[in-house]
Amino acid sequence: MIVSKAKERQDVINMLEGVSSVFLLGCSECASLCGTGSPEALAEMKESLESIGKKVTGMFVAKTGCQVLGTKVELKANKEEVDAADAILVMSCGAGTQSMVEVFKDKKVYPANDTAFLGNMTRFQHFDERCSMCGECIIDKTGGICPVTTCPKGILNGPCGGTNNGFCEVSPDIECAWAKIYARMERTGELEKMKQIIPPKDYSKKLSPKVFVIEKKKEEK
Amino acid sequence: MKKLKEALEAGEFTITAECGPPKGTDIAEMLEHAKHLLGKINAINVTDNQSAVVRIGSLPVCRLLSEMGHDPIFQLTCRDRNRLAIQSDLMGAHILGIKNVLCMTGDHVSAGDHKTAKPVYDLESVQLLQTVAALNGGHDLAGNEMKGATNLYQGAVVTPEANPLEPQMLKFEKKVKAGANFFQTQAIYDMDNFKRFMDRARKFNVKVLAGILLLKNAGMANFLNKFVPGITVPQGLIDRLKAAGKEGALDCGMDIAAEQVRIIKEQGIADGAHVMAIGLENKVPEILKRAGIA
Ligand code: SF4
Numbered sequence: 001m002i003v004s005k006a007k008e009r010q011d012v013i014n015m016l017e018g019v020s021s022v023f024l025l026g027c028s029e030c031a032s033l034c035g036t037g038s039p040e041a042l043a044e045m046k047e048s049l050e051s052i053g054k055k056v057t058g059m060f061v062a063k064t065g066c067q068v069l070g071t072k073v074e075l076k077a078n079k080e081e082v083d084a085a086d087a088i089l090v091m092s093c094g095a096g097t098q099s100m101v102e103v104f105k106d107k108k109v110y111p112a113n114d115t116a117f118l119g120n121m122t123r124f125q126h127f128d129e130r131c132s133m134c135g136e137c138i139i140d141k142t143g144g145i146c147p148v149t150t151c152p153k154g155i156l157n158g159p160c161g162g163t164n165n166g167f168c169e170v171s172p173d174i175e176c177a178w179a180k181i182y183a184r185m186e187r188t189g190e191l192e193k194m195k196q197i198i199p200p201k202d203y204s205k206k207l208s209p210k211v212f213v214i215e216k217k218k219e220e221k
Numbered sequence: 222m223k224k225l226k227e228a229l230e231a232g233e234f235t236i237t238a239e240c241g242p243p244k245g246t247d248i249a250e251m252l253e254h255a256k257h258l259l260g261k262i263n264a265i266n267v268t269d270n271q272s273a274v275v276r277i278g279s280l281p282v283c284r285l286l287s288e289m290g291h292d293p294i295f296q297l298t299c300r301d302r303n304r305l306a307i308q309s310d311l312m313g314a315h316i317l318g319i320k321n322v323l324c325m326t327g328d329h330v331s332a333g334d335h336k337t338a339k340p341v342y343d344l345e346s347v348q349l350l351q352t353v354a355a356l357n358g359g360h361d362l363a364g365n366e367m368k369g370a371t372n373l374y375q376g377a378v379v380t381p382e383a384n385p386l387e388p389q390m391l392k393f394e395k396k397v398k399a400g401a402n403f404f405q406t407q408a409i410y411d412m413d414n415f416k417r418f419m420d421r422a423r424k425f426n427v428k429v430l431a432g433i434l435l436l437k438n439a440g441m442a443n444f445l446n447k448f449v450p451g452i453t454v455p456q457g458l459i460d461r462l463k464a465a466g467k468e469g470a471l472d473c474g475m476d477i478a479a480e481q482v483r484i485i486k487e488q489g490i491a492d493g494a495h496v497m498a499i500g501l502e503n504k505v506p507e508i509l510k511r512a513g514i515a
């Protein structure tokens with residue numbers, strides 16, 4: 001899921017300088033799981049903003065904030081509350097925030113969260129980054145463990161000299177990706193494969209902004 | 222004194238040392254140290270923003286040392302340059318008369334003095350070796366033909382004491398495949414371990430220079446053990462440094478380094494030694510003298 005972290009409250013307050021009324025929008029998907037866009041998070045934000053004299057005209061948790069059309073339709077019911085607000089404060093990821101920018105052309109829209117990474121929830125509300133969406137998955141060659149993401153240097157061909165009893169030189173909190181890859185490929189009997197040199201990545205696959213359109217299958221008659 | 226490639230190819234016991242460019246433009250001291258080494262070593266490494274700390278670039282310093290009469294080894298990391306910059310620097314090295322390049326991935330920016338920098342790592346050491354091989358063959362990484370190829374002697378690094386060792390050996394093999402002609406190792410202290418490593422390295426057609434890091438005192442040895450992955454200083458050596466006292470520690474460290482070089486040479490364990498003195502390059506000639514070299 002997309003991991004988001006709530007900005008420091010003071011940063012949000014600074015952002016809202018000159019804004020006296022806001023509409024709060026959350027998201028029921030990733031941001032709810034991260035606790036940054038859930039109904040509870042919105043209620044807390046409302047209370048906090050009201051305590052410093054801001055008016056909260058209304059709030060709503062979108063089903064899927066990054067889904068522009070769906071969210072637009074959902075928000076029809078809140079039209080008056082949105083109209084009454086100086087700005088929309090979006091408590092989702094940066095994609096959800098920009099859905100609002102698209103839907104409400106003349107309204108100020110601000111992000112309440114920092115969007116961090118694509119994460120696996122490995123324990124309750126504990127997220128680990130394992131894929132950085134490089135656009136060309138190579139983990140068939142690395143035992144299913146992604147060195148692009150989980151090695152801080154993104155090394156594709158084996159451990160650097162800093163590998164340290166299974167941990168990474170960059171931080172004692174990070175396991176060395178290549179120690180893990182080796183151990184796993186040993187278990188799965190793929191060490192021979194590990195001897196092949198992996199060529200430099202094709203970063204043209206990762207250039208932003210990206211567009212992806214699913215080709216429509218031919219209509220059945 | 223033969224240059225690096227000639228010395229290694231002639232099967233001579235080859236000595237390299239290292240020089241770290243300073244932060245800032247005052248290079249008088251660095252050049253002075255390098256002068257001490259003239260005629261005493263086969264080649265000299267010039268580090269590339271070592272430990273991710275910003276300093277003068279390796280390439281211009283290589284050129285200065287080459288003008289002085291040294292055979293410089295251009296250390297090149299992948300941390301600060303993408304594949305375009307890397308290739309243009311490699312061609313630049315060639316036209317500046319630099320003959321050797323040491324290909325490394327490079328310490329992470331988090332270790333250095335610009336922790337908010339964007340680390341590049343467009344390529345890494347194995348791919349960098351392939352890149353040099355491509356340029357030596359007259360084609361760039363995208364397969365475009367070059368007007369004039371490079372002619373660079375390709376080096377790489379390896380950590381014989383890495384834990385776990387197996388993935389490191391696998392990478393060593395990849396580096397050989399990617400075109401490495403010679404290796405300089407991370408600092409080694411335990412000769413038995415090193416011999417075991419060399420037994421495996423000898424299966425490949427590459428030259429290996431043993432990394433000898435001058436121990437300045439027991440504190441430094443303890444620091445290496447605690448904080449530098451892949452370096453293990455045996456307790457026996459730490460005890461010797463301690464016993465030598467504050468005054469005698471450096472001299473003792475020089476003795477230790479000299480003994481190591483001597484053993485490696487006399488027993489033919491490796492093809493040479495890479496002596497790292499970190500700022501005390503002026504001590505290297507004395508170390509070599511004590512080792513019975515020059
Ligand atoms: S290689 Fe890594 S970053 Fe790229 S798609 Fe696969 S898991 Fe994601």
Ligand code: SF4
Nearest residue numbers: 151159160168176177
């Ligand atoms: S120690 Fe392992 S994970 Fe860390 S940078 Fe080196 S190879 Fe990558």
